[in-house]
Amino acid sequence: MSFPWANQYQPQNGFMKWMDEKLPLPRLVYNAIGAGYPVPRNLNYMWNFGVLAGFCLVLQIVTGVVLAMHYASDASLAFGKIEHIMRDVNWGWLMRYAHANGASFFFLVIYLHIFRGFYYSSYKAPREMIWLLGVVIFLLMMATGFMGYVLPWGQMSFWAAQVITGLFEAIPLVGAPIKTWLLGGFAPDDATLNRFFSLHYLLPFVIVGVVILHVWALHIPGSSNPTGVEVKSESDTVPFHPYYTAKDGFGLGVFMILFTIMVFFLPNALGHPDNYIEANPLSTPAHIVPEWYFWPFYAILRAFTYDFLFVPAKLLGVIAMFGSILIWFILPWLDKSPVRSANYRPTYRMFFWILMVDMAVLFWCGGAPAQEPYVMISQIATAYYFMHFLVIVPFISRSEKTAPLPKSITDAVLGQAGATAKGARA
Amino acid sequence: MADTKGTVTQESFADHGDEGVRRRDFINIAAVSAAGVGGLATLIPLVTQMSPSADVLAESSTEVDVSAIEPGQAIKAVFRKQPLFVKRLTAGEIAAANEVDVAELRDPQTLAERTKLGHEDVLVTMGVCTHLGCVPLGTAEGEVKGEFGGYFCPCHGSHYDTAGRIRKGPAPANLQVPEYEFASDTVIRVG
Numbered sequence: 354m355s356f357p358w359a360n361q362y363q364p365q366n367g368f369m370k371w372m373d374e375k376l377p378l379p380r381l382v383y384n385a386i387g388a389g390y391p392v393p394r395n396l397n398y399m400w401n402f403g404v405l406a407g408f409c410l411v412l413q414i415v416t417g418v419v420l421a422m423h424y425a426s427d428a429s430l431a432f433g434k435i436e437h438i439m440r441d442v443n444w445g446w447l448m449r450y451a452h453a454n455g456a457s458f459f460f461l462v463i464y465l466h467i468f469r470g471f472y473y474s475s476y477k478a479p480r481e482m483i484w485l486l487g488v489v490i491f492l493l494m495m496a497t498g499f500m501g502y503v504l505p506w507g508q509m510s511f512w513a514a515q516v517i518t519g520l521f522e523a524i525p526l527v528g529a530p531i532k533t534w535l536l537g538g539f540a541p542d543d544a545t546l547n548r549f550f551s552l553h554y555l556l557p558f559v560i561v562g563v564v565i566l567h568v569w570a571l572h573i574p575g576s577s578n579p580t581g582v583e584v585k586s587e588s589d590t591v592p593f594h595p596y597y598t599a600k601d602g603f604g605l606g607v608f609m610i611l612f613t614i615m616v617f618f619l620p621n622a623l624g625h626p627d628n629y630i631e632a633n634p635l636s637t638p639a640h641i642v643p644e645w646y647f648w649p650f651y652a653i654l655r656a657f658t659y660d661f662l663f664v665p666a667k668l669l670g671v672i673a674m675f676g677s678i679l680i681w682f683i684l685p686w687l688d689k690s691p692v693r694s695a696n697y698r699p700t701y702r703m704f705f706w707i708l709m710v711d712m713a714v715l716f717w718c719g720g721a722p723a724q725e726p727y728v729m730i731s732q733i734a735t736a737y738y739f740m741h742f743l744v745i746v747p748f749i750s751r752s753e754k755t756a757p758l759p760k761s762i763t764d765a766v767l768g769q770a771g772a773t774a775k776g777a778r779a
Numbered sequence: 780m781a782d783t784k785g786t787v788t789q790e791s792f793a794d795h796g797d798e799g800v801r802r803r804d805f806i807n808i809a810a811v812s813a814a815g816v817g818g819l820a821t822l823i824p825l826v827t828q829m830s831p832s833a834d835v836l837a838e839s840s841t842e843v844d845v846s847a848i849e850p851g852q853a854i855k856a857v858f859r860k861q862p863l864f865v866k867r868l869t870a871g872e873i874a875a876a877n878e879v880d881v882a883e884l885r886d887p888q889t890l891a892e893r894t895k896l897g898h899e900d901v902l903v904t905m906g907v908c909t910h911l912g913c914v915p916l917g918t919a920e921g922e923v924k925g926e927f928g929g930y931f932c933p934c935h936g937s938h939y940d941t942a943g944r945i946r947k948g949p950a951p952a953n954l955q956v957p958e959y960e961f962a963s964d965t966v967i968r969v970g
Binding site: 512515516518519520522523533534535537538539540542544548634635636637638639640641655657658660665666667668670722723724728 | 826829830831832835855857859860861862885906907910911912913914915916932933934935936948949950951
């Protein structure tokens, strides 16, 4: 589970010795995120986002549990309960704004965490399982975020429920019964709201479970690093504590500054005014869009406007939208390059940045109204998105000429001087 | 089963006949099968509890008075908690709907197939876009009616013609015509 030079846990007093014999939880923490976990010494700030994502999950659970104490998942009460939380409940406004903006920050952090994985090929052997579990967490987050957005029972909530459950209607033959089954009626109503609340409360704890597996899988090979060269000796690593607890603590401070600016000064900047209008099944808002973190995938959904062979446009859009994330599951096997880090893969690095631009374009189109030129632009961007994963990545991973790798992490950090001074640092 | 231990081997000699099947194997398979079938059976209530409940299903039919709708006007009623569009077509709208070459439509249907005999000017459809379920615009005065003069869904840009048929955009089918009948000359019963 760790490198042979990892610090060994030593219980400091009689109580800790007793504890270590009965339930070695302090030992587990020491080995997982303490001085007993050796980590590559060259991690940059892109490696902060795992810890930040964990923080966001705890933040969402704590604020969410508190909000649930003042909420009612009854279609006739829910909308009023939100205003009750905002106006009457002590500090309710803070809890709700922290929860709503916390969701946005959670997704922001996760996107940066995933893009770090793309750039440094963190998904490659021996870390495929960490990546696969990460994609599962992302899918669970999307389901949780969507259901949470329905709970205020505003116009955007209602129509989000209508549109997203409508996706399942695209499934041939069984689609309409599945939609009715998911909603518990013919349109979103009380039954829908109640089950979404139940699942919105449940899923974060499922995420906690998968996160434990994700971190467990991480600790088997240990963290990747910006060179992509595996750890070879003790001089390549530093103990997680105090080195990375300090670095992550600094990152958390920056995160909290940005987060509190949003919560206290721009709490509704990322929301939609229409969600302060109570759900009305007879009137669709003129421009409905999901939350910003779904925009790239929403653009892919809307990019399909023509039937292809026997497959209707609607089904194509749904398949493409889910496919755009499910494709990440096979990424470790699409990218065959033996070199991990894009720092040493000039061609891949260029296409990585093109993918980032492509996703930014999809993001922009997903938030725009469903008309030209946005439809055509999202069609082109969608085609490129799939081409990146299915054609470009497999092709360049076989053909590109990579730059020479450093001999070791220590070499990369200290240059040749470090090679001679190897082992000098304890 | 560890056959290296003499006791186990002896027991199996005692239990099975010449066929090599022990009584214990049978009990094992029977017990696990019964538990498995029982476990799977619990899925039935767990899954079907999510289907529409009796009170939701009870609100299944609605009556709408169509007498007050003038040609070119449309009203929104509620059927099963979803919007229902009832529109009285003008002569021009009927002509426009009948001019279309049905074979070229995505979901080929004539206006006559979508209305009741003798009431070809009354178009009754669900107000639910067949793409992802938004309410199309075009009932109230001043709302966008789309490129084909019928309904327009603002969510993803589906255009429906004067007969409520899909003409452009991502929706796969025409606006659904629910089951209904004329209870009298002026009242329809839906559902």
